[in-house]
Structures are given as structure tokens and as C-alpha cells.
Amino acid sequence: MSELRKDPIVGRWVVVAKERAKRPNEPRIAAAPRDAQDLCPFCEGNEAHTPPEVAAFRHPGSHSNGPGWRVRVVPNRFPALRVEENLEKQGDGIYDRIAGVGAHEVIIETPVHQSSMAAMRPEGIREVLWIYRDRLLDLKNDRRFVHGTLFKNVGAAAGSTLEHTHSQLVVSPVVPTAIQEELDGSRLFFDHRGRCVYCDMIRQELAAESRIVVDTSGFTAFCPYASRFPFETWIVPKHHSSRFDQIGKSGVDDLGHVLHEVLFKLERGLDGPAYNYYVHTSPFDQPDSPHYHWHLEVIPRLNAVGGFEWGSGFHLNPVPPESAAAFLREVDVPPASAVAGLPERTREPRRALVRV
Amino acid sequence: MSELRKDPIVGRWVVVAKERAKRPNEPRIAAAPRDAQDLCPFCEGNEAHTPPEVAAFRHPGSHSNGPGWRVRVVPNRFPALRVEENLEKQGDGIYDRIAGVGAHEVIIETPVHQSSMAAMRPEGIREVLWIYRDRLLDLKNDRRFVHGTLFKNVGAAAGSTLEHTHSQLVVSPVVPTAIQEELDGSRLFFDHRGRCVYCDMIRQELAAESRIVVDTSGFTAFCPYASRFPFETWIVPKHHSSRFDQIGKSGVDDLGHVLHEVLFKLERGLDGPAYNYYVHTSPFDQPDSPHYHWHLEVIPRLNAVGGFEWGSGFHLNPVPPESAAAFLREVDVPPASAVAGLPERTREPRRALVRV
Numbered sequence: 177m178s179e180l181r182k183d184p185i186v187g188r189w190v191v192v193a194k195e196r197a198k199r200p201n202e203p204r205i206a207a208a209p210r211d212a213q214d215l216c217p218f219c220e221g222n223e224a225h226t227p228p229e230v231a232a233f234r235h236p237g238s239h240s241n242g243p244g245w246r247v248r249v250v251p252n253r254f255p256a257l258r259v260e261e262n263l264e265k266q267g268d269g270i271y272d273r274i275a276g277v278g279a280h281e282v283i284i285e286t287p288v289h290q291s292s293m294a295a296m297r298p299e300g301i302r303e304v305l306w307i308y309r310d311r312l313l314d315l316k317n318d319r320r321f322v323h324g325t326l327f328k329n330v331g332a333a334a335g336s337t338l339e340h341t342h343s344q345l346v347v348s349p350v351v352p353t354a355i356q357e358e359l360d361g362s363r364l365f366f367d368h369r370g371r372c373v374y375c376d377m378i379r380q381e382l383a384a385e386s387r388i389v390v391d392t393s394g395f396t397a398f399c400p401y402a403s404r405f406p407f408e409t410w411i412v413p414k415h416h417s418s419r420f421d422q423i424g425k426s427g428v429d430d431l432g433h434v435l436h437e438v439l440f441k442l443e444r445g446l447d448g449p450a451y452n453y454y455v456h457t458s459p460f461d462q463p464d465s466p467h468y469h470w471h472l473e474v475i476p477r478l479n480a481v482g483g484f485e486w487g488s489g490f491h492l493n494p495v496p497p498e499s500a501a502a503f504l505r506e507v508d509v510p511p512a513s514a515v516a517g518l519p520e521r522t523r524e525p526r527r528a529l530v531r532v
Numbered sequence: 533m534s535e536l537r538k539d540p541i542v543g544r545w546v547v548v549a550k551e552r553a554k555r556p557n558e559p560r561i562a563a564a565p566r567d568a569q570d571l572c573p574f575c576e577g578n579e580a581h582t583p584p585e586v587a588a589f590r591h592p593g594s595h596s597n598g599p600g601w602r603v604r605v606v607p608n609r610f611p612a613l614r615v616e617e618n619l620e621k622q623g624d625g626i627y628d629r630i631a632g633v634g635a636h637e638v639i640i641e642t643p644v645h646q647s648s649m650a651a652m653r654p655e656g657i658r659e660v661l662w663i664y665r666d667r668l669l670d671l672k673n674d675r676r677f678v679h680g681t682l683f684k685n686v687g688a689a690a691g692s693t694l695e696h697t698h699s700q701l702v703v704s705p706v707v708p709t710a711i712q713e714e715l716d717g718s719r720l721f722f723d724h725r726g727r728c729v730y731c732d733m734i735r736q737e738l739a740a741e742s743r744i745v746v747d748t749s750g751f752t753a754f755c756p757y758a759s760r761f762p763f764e765t766w767i768v769p770k771h772h773s774s775r776f777d778q779i780g781k782s783g784v785d786d787l788g789h790v791l792h793e794v795l796f797k798l799e800r801g802l803d804g805p806a807y808n809y810y811v812h813t814s815p816f817d818q819p820d821s822p823h824y825h826w827h828l829e830v831i832p833r834l835n836a837v838g839g840f841e842w843g844s845g846f847h848l849n850p851v852p853p854e855s856a857a858a859f860l861r862e863v864d865v866p867p868a869s870a871v872a873g874l875p876e877r878t879r880e881p882r883r884a885l886v887r888v
Contacts, residue, residue: 490704
């Protein structure tokens with residue numbers, strides 16, 4: 177179905193569809209299924225419109241693939257990588273490829289049609305975090321898989337095609353480039369200074385205060401010094417840990433609170449922007465590391481990325497992170513149970529808004 | 533005005549505006565100037581609406597900053613980097629920054645209001661390539677500058693805000709990440725095998741044929757094996773050279789032809805897509821290199837880049853490069869002087885279509 181191909185110059189991996197797209201000028205992978213034009217496949221009651229669930233938190237007495245769930249995980253209908261394939265590695269002259277083995281799952285965060293995670297109740301956000309952890313722990317048992325990327329797309333500009341709030345998990349047979357760069361960079365820092373660069377960063381941010389957005393006993397949310405995107409915000413645990421899947425109850429409670437605050441501030445303050453977030457965590461097969469530190473990065477997608485950025489690898493950020501953090505700090509967050517005041521699109525009727 | 537900040541983990545550089553944006557939720561750097569709402573600042577006759585020109589190819593008897601030019605280069609009104617600043621390097625705890633010294637120029641490719649480079653006459657495209665070279669040769673005389681990135685944004689999804697066909701040049705005081713990765717990767721390949729990886733790639737592509745789009749005596753255009761984007765196309769000189777600024781007359785003639793063919797095929801075949809291109813060339817201060825090989829990469833921007841790509845560094849490409857190349861090969865290119873048949877927007881009236 178797909179294969180992973182490696183650029184022979186910089187070592188970058190690309191997931192390439194093996195078959196010709198239906199029309200060559202229709203290159204979307206994750207187009208909404210045809211039968212979703214008039215109903216939302218992620219709403220409770222429409223379970224038959226998704227592939228069979230692989231996990232769910234359900235009310236007692238409810239049954240798989242029927243109503244009665246609170247969070248539900250299903251395979252992606254248009255998976256980038258598939259569990260079924262054999263892990264075949266091949267060369268072709270100077271090129272390398274691997275069969276597209278892996279997993280691609282969708283985490284449906286709530287049974288109610290809701291476009292905003294920030295409008296969810298805190299218990300709901302916590303259950304999403306718990307099921308993130310459960311899926312990672314389950315999939316790492318398959319020895320072909322080496323890493324899982326949890327991510328979220330909100331809005332068309334951020335790559336989303338379905339409105340109902342959801343996240344995704346892609347488990348891959350190679351360590352993603354972005355993770356490898358962080359592993360290498362944080363090891364270099366550790367080898368030189370004997371400390372974790374993320375722990376150092378938290379200390380410096382808390383002392384400087386200017387880039388802090390939210391701070392609790394367990395987590396710090398700040399706009400990083402070298403923010404690529406306006407209002408980019410990282411959420412980093414204060415207690416060193418290289419693996420998200422080692423999070424416990426107090427961590428989930430605290431992260432759920434901080435994530436809600438950050439997303440609410442972004443949605444309210446920036447009028448419902450497109451954004452992504454993703455979790456950066458250690459590869460499955462690596463032991464606990466003193467130099468790597470898991471974290472979550474939120475990137476609002478307010479401006480187009482152009483030829484300068486793609487061509488140079490530089491980013492242009494017109495909003496200094498100090499200004500972004502000051503702005504976000506001033507956005508008031510009401511008690512988590514009150515959703516009033518969120519941008520209008522969070523209260524749309526129960527239908528699929530397909531954003532292409 | 534701006535500063536370059538370095539991410540302490542992965543070493544990524546970001547150009548951050550030093551001053552607060554006028555409104556924190558209006559993060560565009562390169563918004564069109566106010567007086568361009570009803571006239572195009574890039575059209576002949578409107579020279580007063582740009583900063584004074586730094587270079588131009590002009591008809592005999594015409595004067596700077598007046599009509600009579602064929603290609604014109606002006607400073608960007610909203611520069612990412614500025615020539616005027618001192619190259620100051622500073623640390624701040626674990627962070628590093630450099631003042632935003634550099635240059636940011638706009639190459640106005642034609643005096644006639646025209647959105648498509650593919651609709652230009654071949655002589656015009658060649659003059660654009662000559663002035664690319666001239667600007668690099670001029671700016672490399674300033675010892676503070678180490679690299680120049682030539683790039684082009686077409687369409688809002690590719691970061692363009694003005695329709696009139698133009699390119700840009702950003703000269704920076706540090707080697708861009710994307711270039712450093714290619715330098716490192718191609719050196720590693722050379723150290724192991726004693727050959728240039730790009731030369732090897734050309735040989736393999738010409739033998740395989742399946743990913744070739746256009747082939748001439750001097751240049752090969754192909755969809756790379758590990759294409760990140762659908763219909764991504766690289767144009768690579770067949771004769772090894774690490775520096776674009778060493779291109780001569782036959783090179784410019786040939787590249788002008790190939791670039792026209794590739795852009796025409798993309799515009800016609802994909803119905804006027806947003807796209808970027810950029811030139812990857814060696815840093816100013818490096819001697820001719822047996823391992824690095826300059827080239828031009830064209831990336832159509834047909835699908836949104838989402839959280840998976842930003843979070844993992846993987847790309848998802850739903851169109852195999854073999855299918856993309858076969859499709860592009862079949863798009864006929866009429867003699868370069870005939871523009872009939874190009875998408876409609878290339879023949880719009882002479883006004884500024886501000887794409888935000």
C-alpha cells in the first residue's frame with residue numbers, strides 16, 4: 177500500500193503511496209469517506225461508518241462498535257502505514273526503501289460533535305491522554321515498530337479534513353527524523369554539560385518568566401526562545417522523563433489542565449486558529465534516558481510557510497515569543513466546565529463539515 | 533529589526549522579529565504595502581512604489597527607478613534580514629542569537645503584469661537567471677554574509693502575497709540548516725564512495741527513466757525518488773558544479789529552457805497550482821567542492837502539511853514520483869513564445885491581486 181523511501185542525501189524519510197492516485201491531480205491521502213458528506217463518522221451512533229474500534233473507554237454494559245463510549249480509537253481509513261505488511265528492507269542502487277509497515281489510528285475524543293478540544297470537560301481531556309498512553313503501550317509490543325507519533329490537526333490549513341475533534345497516532349518502523357534530531361542534540365548537550373537541555377530550559381524559562389504561558393507544579397507551558405511559528409507553545413513536564421507512556425495519574429491530571437488552558441487561550445485569543453500539536457517521546461526500544469525529555473509542542477498555523485522556509489530550513493516568525501506569551505497570559509480561562517465564549521464553530525450542529 | 537535565534541536542542545535557526553507585531557494576531561511579515569491595494573508596485577511605471585532598485589537590466593537610455601527595464605531588483609519592503617545591522621553574536625544562558633544582518637531582495641521578473649513565469653518569453657527567463665547570478669556575486673563581497681537563498685512563492689498557499697511574477701533572495705550570516713544537511717550528507721557519501729551523490733543520482737535516474745520529466749544536454753529534471761510533495765521536481769545540472777554563480781551562457785540558456793518546460797507542465801497539468809522553487813547552492817566562502825552539487829527544487833503545494841509531518845519530519849506523499857513524472861511527461865509544451873492555453877489567471881488585468 178505504501179513504502180518508506182529515504183532521501184540518499186539528507187536521510188529524510190518519505191511515506192510514498194505505491195499505487196497511482198485515482199486522479200494524479202488529486203493528491204490528498206486522507207480525503208473524507210464518501211458517506212461522510214452528510215453525517216459525521218465520529219459521532220456517537222455512527223460507529224458503523226468507521227473501521228472496527230481497537231480500543232475505547234465505554235460505559236458499563238455498552239458494546240464494541242456501538243454507542244456508549246467516551247473515547248474511541250479506530251484504524252485510519254486511509255492509513256499512511258499498515259499493520260499487515262511485512263517489514264521488508266530493500267535497496268535500489270543508491271536508494272533505500274522499507275515496506276510501509278506500521279499503524280495509523282484515529283483517537284475520537286468525544287462522542288458529541290465538537291470541533292474544539294478546549295471546549296471539552298477536563299475528565300474528557302484526561303481520558304484522551306490515558307488512551308494515548310494505552311495505545312503506545314499496546315503497539316510497542318510489536319517488535320517491528322520503533323516509534324509512535326501522536327498528533328492533532330485542527331482546521332484545513334493544519335491538514336484536517338474532519339471537524340469532530342480527534343487526534344491520530346502513527347507508529348513507524350524507523351525513528352522519525354524530528355525525533356532523531358532531538359535525541360542527537362540532547363545527547364550532545366548532555367555529553368558536554370552533564371545535564372538535560374530540556375531541564376535547563378525549564379529552569380531558565382521559569383527564571384526569565386517572559387515566555388511562560390502557564391505554570392503548574394508538574395508542567396510548564398512556554399513560547400520557546402526560537403519559536404518557528406507565531407504563538408508556538410511547548411508543554412514540558414518539570415520532572416525529567418524521556419517517555420510519555422510513563423505518565424501517571426497526577427501527570428495526566430496536571431497535563432490535562434495545562435493542555436486545556438493552552439488550547440483555550442489559543443482558540444479564544446486568536447479567534448479559532450488552525451493548529452497542530454504533537455507529542456515528542458523516546459523511541460520504544462530505548463531505555464529511560466537522562467538526556468531526552470518528552471514534551472508536547474503546539475504550533476498555530478497562522479501564516480503560510482513559503483519557499484524561503486522550505487529552501488533554507490530557516491523559519492520567519494514575525495511575533496517574538498515574549499510578545500506571544502504576554503498576549504496568551506492575558507487571555508482569561510473560565511472554569512473548565514463552562515464553554516461559553518468559545519468561538520462559534522465549536523457549537524455547530526451535528527454534521528460533518530468536510531474541510532478540504 | 534530582527535534577530536536570528538538558535539534552538540538549543542536541534543540547532544535550528546529562526547528569524548524572529550524584535551519588535552512586537554502591530555497586532556499580535558496579525559503575524560504576517562510580508563503584508564502588501566497599503567498603497568498596493570489598487571495598483572501593482574511591480575508593474576512598469578509604478579517604480580516609485582518600491583524601494584530604490586539595486587540592480588536592473590534596462591533598455592539603453594532609460595534611468596534607474598523609471599520605466600525601461602526588463603528585470604529589476606529592489607530591497608524587500610518588509611525584510612527578514614537587513615544589510616545595515618552589525619553582526620553581533622550573543623549568548624543568553626543556553627540560548628544563542630545573532631543580529632538579523634543580511635539582505636532580502638525582490639527580483640521583479642518582467643515589467644508586464646504577469647502571474648506566471650511559464651508564460652514569459654525564454655529571453656526573459658534567461659535574464660532572470662543572469663540577475664540571480666549577478667546578485668549572488670555582488671552580495672558575496674560582503675564578508676558578513678555566508679549564503680544566499682534564491683526562492684519563489686506562487687499562490688497564497690505557497691506564501692505569496694503579490695501576484696506579479698517575482699522571486700526573492702535572502703542572504704544570511706549563517707549557513708541555512710537545509711544547506712548544511714545537504715553539505716554533510718553529500719560529504720559523507722563522497723567520503724564512503726568517492727563520488728558525488730547527485731552525479732550518481734543523475735546516472736541512476738537517466739538509466740531508470742521512470743522519474744525523468746525533461747532531459748537536455750546540460751540539465752536533467754526529475755521527480756526525486758523520495759519526493760516529499762506530489763509532483764516535486766528537481767532540476768540538476770549534468771556537469772558537476774557546487775555553485776550556481778559559476779553558471780555560464782550555455783548553462784543559462786539550457787536552464788532557462790528546462791525551467792520553462794517544467795513550470796509550464798506543472799501549471800498546465802495541475803491547473804495553476806501554488807508552488808515554490810528554490811536554488812540550493814554552496815556557501816559563499818567554500819571552495820569548489822567535489823561532493824556538493826547545486827540544483828533547483830520545485831515543490832507544488834497541493835496538500836496541507838499537518839501535525840504528522842511537522843511532528844515527525846516524515847512526509848506523506850500520495851502520488852508516487854513515477855506516476856507524477858509520467859503525468860508531467862505527457863503534458864505538451866508549445867513553442868515558448870506562445871502563451872495561449874495557460875491557466876486564465878496569467879492574463880488578468882494590470883492590478884495587484886493581493887493574496888492573503
